Amino acid sequence: MDEAGWPRVFHLLFYTCLGMAATIAAMEGDLDPVALALTVVMACWYAFFVARRPALLERLNPMAWHFLVLLGLNFALVSRNDGYDMMLYGMVALPYLLLPGRWGYVGAVVLVLTSAVAGGALTAVPEDPAVLAFVVGSGALSIIMGLFTQDLMRHSEQNRVVGALEERARLAREIHDTLAQGFSGIIAQLEAAEQGIGDPEAVRKRILLAKGLARDSLKEARRSVDALRPEPLERATLDQALAGVAERWSAATGVPASVSVDGESRRLPEEAEATLLRAAQEGLANVARHARAGRVVLTLSYMDEEVTLDVLDDGSGFDPDAPARGYGLVAMRERAARSGGTVTVESAPGEGTALCVSIPSA
Structure with a gap:
């Protein structure tokens, strides 16, 4: 359950107990x-000053004052009608929800004592010692509920932080896979245009390619922000999208790139398809930046339990064990890991590079 989920559960518990108490009192006449007016005031006070102000929860000021008002209203209701005793259970999480740290335990003790006093439990102890056991049991329940509530809220906060970090990493990968690669391609085309300044036709061709890359990068950046599928996958299957990526890359770099498919093509989960497409884009970008290759081959293999993408080039190669300076392979491995997959790189100086991304599909 997300960070806001548990407070909603506690709000529902409060209103359920309040509604049941009022219903039972009405049925009994x-x-x-x-009492009806106090019930309405209590419900409205809680709605306007607690449920509608999640940003102020666990702040001593003003939530301590709202807690005292709710205690006073509950005291008045329990004093008038024993049926409202059940509000102790509806409000048992309230001190820990409203008050920070150890103040929650102070509020819980005050809640139990005011409920016991309002219901006449303390004055009944000399005549019926068992009532004392009930009060002590209620106090123990309140403490246990406090530990439970604080543990839930702590885990919710941890989940929120983890989610934020995962989203930050996702955006970093998306920016790298779209804007960074797009800008690199645009710079390469403009540099080529600058070198061919004496050939107007060649310059015009390079500028057109740069404009196309800029438009594609802008579209992908917008889609990345919206956490949508990569644009090529919006209108084509994975193998068709890979063919389109390879064709555009070849047009921009002048290096032939072919795509082959082994096995029967099938749809994969959206995240898996996006991971394989991004891996192909990153692999081709690395070839353009570093490999000085004469040819690139992309192979998409559909097997029973997994799907693999191989990007092979006949370029200069490199030492895979050398410290990496870029973010590309790190982002690729993070993407693959999210789908339960792996990334392997085989290369050696002067012997080209083989990049393999494997995603389970069973």
Whole structure:
């Protein structure tokens, strides 16, 4: 459950107990106009000053004052009608939800004592010692509920932080896979245009390619922000999208790139398809930046339990064990890991590079 989920559960518990108490009192004929008015005031106070102000929860000021008002209203209701005793259970999480740290335990003790006093439990102890056991048991329940509530809230906060970090990493990968690669391609085309300044036709061709890359990068950046599928996958299957990526890359770099498919093509989960497409884009970008290759081959293999993408080039190669300076392979491995996959790189100086991304599909 997310960070806001547990407070909603506690709000529901409060209103359920309040509604049940009022219903029972009405059925027994004990819900007089004053008790009804107090019930409405209590429900409205909670709605406007607690449920509608999640940003102020666990702040001593003003939530301590709202807690005292709710205690006073509950005291008045329990004093008028024993049926409202169940509000102790509806409010048992309230001190820990409203008050910070150890103040929650102070609020819980005050809640139990005011409920016991309002219901006449303390004055009944000399005549019936068992009542004392009930009060102590209620106090123990309140403490246990406090530990439970604080543990839930702590885990919710941890989940929120983890989610934020994962989203930050996702955006970093998306920016790298779209804007960074797009800008690299645009710079390469403009540099080529600058070198061919004496050939207007060649310059015009390079500028057109740069403009195309800029438009594609802008579209992908917008889609990345919206956490949508990569644009090529919006209108084509994975193998068709890979063919389109390879064709555009070849047009921009002048290096032939071919795509082959082994096995029967099938749809994969969206995240898996996006991972394989991004891996192909990153692999081709690395070839353009570093490999000085004469040819690139992309192979998409559909097997029973997994799907693999191989990007092979006949370029200069490199030492895979050398410290990496870029973010590309790191982002690729993070993407693959999210789908339960792996990334392997085989290369050696002067012997080209083989990049393999494997995603389970069973």
